[in-house]
């Protein structure tokens with residue numbers, strides 16, 4: 371490792387009595403000592419995070435872990451066929467690219483032009499004084515460094531939801547946004563956050579760097595990913611992040627926040643834990659994001675989210691999901707009186723780029739059917755995510771897959787340690803594991819860039835969870851396939867399922883189409899045994 375790539379962390383030098391500055395950079399992870407309470411930890415191995423990786427701003431312990439970190443990031447971003455990382459999205463109509471000669475945005479567009487532009491990019495809005503969609507990242511007055519970082523990530527043009535949500539967030543609108551899975555919602559809130567927070571910080575003269583923004587998300591995996599992306603976008607700007615999730619040592623998280631960060635990304639439970647036990651000043655938080663808002667406002671999370679919301683001083687609130695129902699709109703509306711609504715694509719529907727295949731298979735035959743798919747040259751498209759209904763089921767099935775098919779399979783669920791979850795995810799993202807068997811933990815928001823096939827082995831409790839699970843098979847309009855195993859045990863969801871399959875043009879198995887339960891099934895999906903939330 372070249373010395374200039376890994377800088378000794380000044381704060382950590384205080385803890386190590388100057389040792390970090392005097393001695394050469396550690397080569398191997400096992401040469402590094404364990405972290406003491408309150409000290410920074412290596413994001414890869416959890417040892418003493420003596421250095422800051424200048425490329426990612428993460429705490430790391432050695433050259434070895436730095437390399438692991440960088441290759442994970444590179445792999446996580448690598449497209450399936452290893453072609454250069456220029457990302458596409460399904461732009462069907464070139465002519466919406468209205469020429470803006472002065473490149474200053476579309477302020478001069480007439481209302482009619484704005485409306486026809488929205489129509490062409492399939493954006494619907496509701497609310498007062500909503501700015502027009504932006505045509506390019508350069509037309510929305512974001513810091514040039516952020517623009518460079520977007521380009522560096524392969525973001526050449528904003529996706530439709532970004533075109534509308536970014537300018538609206540930049541002018542301070544409170545928003546509820548519904549957009550298809552894989553349509554770029556994350557950058558829709560991270561771009562405004564990085565832009566605003568780095569601007570505020572650069573204007574501040576005080577030494578105290580209190581958090582300015584917060585993103586709440588339901589799972590640790592999603593938080594890890596959002597924080598990673600925030601770091602990439604904020605690189606080179608006065609913009610630091612803290613990840614606050616269960617399973618990692620709390621001391622390190624508090625230490626990081628106290629060192630001064632602009633953004634906190636976390637799960638509600640751990641955040642409440644930290645806020646109630648430690649004196650963290652939140653008065654400066656001016657932006658709050660609820661990612662997967664329908665999940666965050668559901669029983670289980672709602673009270674914690676409200677508690678955090680009430681601890682803040684009326685921040686701008688941005689809420690996002692691919693599935694938003696009237697009840698969510700009602701609760702979201704109660705958080706802000708002048709909320710605007712943005713919707714892109716077909717809300718509450720599986721992503722159109724995913725071909726849905728539904729197979730009627732009795733429970734006792736499901737394993738056999740799965741093994742057939744996984745061993746079929748024609749049907750198996752690794753890496754594959756298999757969704758099951760329980761943690762034990764995930765463990766047993768992943769073992770059975772390895773034993774029966776010889777494929778490398780892993781399970782990932784809420785009972786695993788954070789270390790196991792991190793390692794499992796990275797092995798999967800790096801292509802070392804071809805089948806990941808998981809509970810709902812990976813259903814929402816997680817950007818599995820290389821995955822093009824999802825197998826829903828156990829139908830989830832609700833159609834909206836099914837929509838999110840299917841969504842893992844496609845990013846930005848890339849084609850994918852989902853295979854759902856269904857039988858009479860899922861009868862409560864039959865009516866909604868058939869409706870959604872019909873509207874997607876998917877074939878419906880004869881047994882399902884002719885089922886006597888079709889008439890009686892409950893569209894709310896009630897009645898199925900409730901499973902423990904797995905986040």
Ligand SMILES: Nc1ncnc2c1ncn2[C@@H]1O[C@H](COP(=O)(O)OP(=O)(O)OP(=O)(O)O)[C@@H](O)[C@H]1O
Pocket residue numbers: 457458524525526527528529532549550551552553554555556557691692814815816817819841842845846
């Ligand atoms: N403007 C863009 N240009 C190129 N790639 C983009 C752009 N915006 C987002 N992406 C990439 O598209 C993929 C999907 O984005 P993202 O994860 O934000 O989708 P999402 O709408 O949040 O999906 P989900 O509902 O599944 O969480 C990611 O790999 C992201 O890096």
